[in-house]
Amino acid sequence: MAARILHVSDLHTGTREDHEVEHALAALVKHVGPELIVASGDLTHRGRRAQHERAAAFLRSFGAPVLAVPGNHDLPYTFPARFTQPWVEFERQWETTEPTHSSPTLHVVGLNSARPYRHQGGALHAHQLRRAAERLEAAPPGAYRVVVLHHHMVGAPWRAARKRPVSRRNAVLRALVAAGADLILAGHIHQAAVSERHEFEVVSGDVRAAVVSIAPGLGQPRPNRLGEARGLHVYEAGRERSPCTRTSGAAATGDSLRAGSSRAGSARSWSNPASDVAGNVARFLGREHQAMEGRRERR
Numbered sequence: 196m197a198a199r200i201l202h203v204s205d206l207h208t209g210t211r212e213d214h215e216v217e218h219a220l221a222a223l224v225k226h227v228g229p230e231l232i233v234a235s236g237d238l239t240h241r242g243r244r245a246q247h248e249r250a251a252a253f254l255r256s257f258g259a260p261v262l263a264v265p266g267n268h269d270l271p272y273t274f275p276a277r278f279t280q281p282w283v284e285f286e287r288q289w290e291t292t293e294p295t296h297s298s299p300t301l302h303v304v305g306l307n308s309a310r311p312y313r314h315q316g317g318a319l320h321a322h323q324l325r326r327a328a329e330r331l332e333a334a335p336p337g338a339y340r341v342v343v344l345h346h347h348m349v350g351a352p353w354r355a356a357r358k359r360p361v362s363r364r365n366a367v368l369r370a371l372v373a374a375g376a377d378l379i380l381a382g383h384i385h386q387a388a389v390s391e392r393h394e395f396e397v398v399s400g401d402v403r404a405a406v407v408s409i410a411p412g413l414g415q416p417r418p419n420r421l422g423e424a425r426g427l428h429v430y431e432a433g434r435e436r437s438p439c440t441r442t443s444g445a446a447a448t449g450d451s452l453r454a455g456s457s458r459a460g461s462a463r464s465w466s467n468p469a470s471d472v473a474g475n476v477a478r479f480l481g482r483e484h485q486a487m488e489g490r491r492e493r494r
């Protein structure tokens with residue numbers, strides 16, 4: 196059976212919390228049956244202990260394994276804790292800021308791109324990238340290789356002026372793809388964006404495909420801010436190799452990315468008309484949901 200990842204980001208626990216979202220997400224998780232839930236940062240709004248506790252309890256309430264990395268909002272908001280113990284509350288819940296999930300089908304490497312001295316921006320040190328390459332190298336043969344960080348590497352559909360991509364974006368993206376990442380997940384901009392390697396790099400021949408995907412926010416901390424979406428992504432790493440059939444994308448061989456139109460029917464059944472978020476999730480999955488099938492090419 197294909198391995199599925201359910202990707203949420205930017206919960207911002209501590210702002211508006213919506214019980215209908217919890218119920219809708221629980222139903223969706225049950226339907227999707229993900230091997231792993233990925234949470235790509237900003238689990239909390241102010242990095243407080245109670246917010247971290249609530250976010251972790253929420254993410255773990257679905258019964259699936261969770262891999263979480265911190266975002267810029269998961270640091271303490273106040274001084275001096277922001278600099279003296281930036282990760283204490285995150286690690287109290289998740290043990291590490293750079294976790295790994297490994298199975299015969301999925302090898303997922305989490306990276307910490309948040310920085311205490313940056314308010315919105317993020318970065319990965321050279322030693323983190325070197326270590327990421329080693330961690331990816333340790334993937335079981337045939338496993339789909341996934342990297343998770345908070346800061347985005349492809350742009351938002353709407354302008355997100357204050358939200359810069361991860362520092363030295365091109366070098367980071369090049370390093371992760373070169374290290375064997377098949378799928379790179381992030382959040383931060385509260386908007387959805389997906390790009391396949393042929394859309395961000397000129398390549399020729401039968402090169403290994405790679406996909407960069409930014410999930411919209413699951414939370415909505417600033418409801419009056421324009422250009423922010425709510426929803427989530429679901430990915431499927433299948434065993435079949437097929438051409439890319441993404442409607443707006445270039446044809447590609449290698450691992451595939453395809454629009455999930457065949458899932459629209461089942462996606463609708465996941466909606467709860469009483470919940471705007473569930474409706475958004477259903478619409479997202481029905482019209483825009485990107486399902487990925489494939490496996491990394493044997494090297």
Ligand SMILES: [Fe+2]
Binds near residue numbers: 237
């Ligand atoms: Fe955020």
